Amino acid sequence: MLNINFLCFLCFCAAVNADFKQTVYTKTGITLKDLGEKQYQFVPFEERQSHRNHYFMRPEGQAVTTIILHDTVGTVFSTLNRFSDGKEPALNAHYVVTRKEGVVPGGLVIEMVPPPLMAQHAWPSWFRGKDDANQYAIGIELVGKGFVDQGRKRSFYVYDSGQIKALAVLLARLVKEYAIRPENILSHGDVSPQRKYDVTILFPWRELYEKYGLGMGLDGDERTKMGIMKKYGVPFALPEKFNEMFFHKMLTLLGYDTRFADDHDASAGEKRAKWANVYQAFYAHYSRNGQETRWRGKPDQRDQFWAWALWVKYCAKDLQKESRGENGPAQGSVPVGEFMI
Numbered sequence: 001m002l003n004i005n006f007l008c009f010l011c012f013c014a015a016v017n018a019d020f021k022q023t024v025y026t027k028t029g030i031t032l033k034d035l036g037e038k039q040y041q042f043v044p045f046e047e048r049q050s051h052r053n054h055y056f057m058r059p060e061g062q063a064v065t066t067i068i069l070h071d072t073v074g075t076v077f078s079t080l081n082r083f084s085d086g087k088e089p090a091l092n093a094h095y096v097v098t099r100k101e102g103v104v105p106g107g108l109v110i111e112m113v114p115p116p117l118m119a120q121h122a123w124p125s126w127f128r129g130k131d132d133a134n135q136y137a138i139g140i141e142l143v144g145k146g147f148v149d150q151g152r153k154r155s156f157y158v159y160d161s162g163q164i165k166a167l168a169v170l171l172a173r174l175v176k177e178y179a180i181r182p183e184n185i186l187s188h189g190d191v192s193p194q195r196k197y198d199v200t201i202l203f204p205w206r207e208l209y210e211k212y213g214l215g216m217g218l219d220g221d222e223r224t225k226m227g228i229m230k231k232y233g234v235p236f237a238l239p240e241k242f243n244e245m246f247f248h249k250m251l252t253l254l255g256y257d258t259r260f261a262d263d264h265d266a267s268a269g270e271k272r273a274k275w276a277n278v279y280q281a282f283y284a285h286y287s288r289n290g291q292e293t294r295w296r297g298k299p300d301q302r303d304q305f306w307a308w309a310l311w312v313k314y315c316a317k318d319l320q321k322e323s324r325g326e327n328g329p330a331q332g333s334v335p336v337g338e339f340m341i
């Protein structure tokens with residue numbers, strides 16, 4: 001009985017995969033190559049349709065250092081079509097990971113562009129002193145809407161569990177293959193906070209960190225100021241109370257684009273609105289991840305703690321080395337002496 005069930009299960013899987021490939025072909029004209037383990041590869045079009053192949057070359061000698069996660073907003077079929085429709089502006093990403101949508105199972109991974117090539121998924125963007133993340137990043141698109149606004153209320157969609165499991169496996173493979181550092185697994189919102197809000201506050205960053213060791217996060221013994229100080233030593237202290245200037249410096253040191261703060265032509269109101277967008281990206285990824293009702297609002301001591309703790313844990317070592325002259329200045333970094341408070 002068990003064997004029969006198991007065989008039926010295998011038949012079912014094979015049928016689902018064949019159906020999926022056939023449906024993709026019917027709806028998009030795209031042929032997928034089956035790589036096994038629920039993974040597929042986009043088969044480039046023939047020459048006569050080569051305008052549908054949105055591949056670019058990375059700048060010569062450019063290393064792949066970063067992964068950027070996105071929500072597609074559209075369905076898997078509309079996404080594949082858009083990523084190969086030949087229209088300007090070109091849009092594409094290296095991977096598309098499905099969620100369960102009608103006949104489409106969640107957790108299928110489609111490679112649209114091999115990572116050594118460049119895809120167009122994060123332009124314009126800026127992070128840690130570098131613009132155009134397309135040049136050095138791998139783009140992964142999660143099929144899904146992310147959120148919907150109804151009047152003033154923003155509702156977030158829960159990510160598909162099969163999709164997240166498949167993403168974790170994909171991320172682990174890419175991290176290993178390209179030696180991606182934890183601080184370089186980012187959301188589109190992190191690198192374009194004034195324009196983009198994907199992936200959302202409900203994206204399970206914490207689960208990826210705790211279950212799979214992916215990205216930046218804090219362990220149980222790192223959730224207090226004393227815990228961080230004991231474990232890492234501190235190049236400078238955390239203020240007792242929330243200090244806006246300190247928090248802004250931390251966000252800048254973590255790599256966010258805060259250059260607008262020095263724009264003498266911008267009004268105080270414009271700057272406040274831009275800071276609010278940077279806060280939103282930081283909350284979603286770190287200090288308020290999973291807390292959908294707190295996706296915006298004024299920062300507090302806890303947000304400040306997270307920014308400080310992550311910076312000390314992941315980034316301060318580089319600056320300490322730098323101050324001892326062991327390597328060149330980190331791009332986009334600010335001399336640590338400025339923040340001795």
Ligand SMILES: [Zn+2]
Pocket residue numbers: 069070071121188196198
């Ligand atoms: Zn995006």
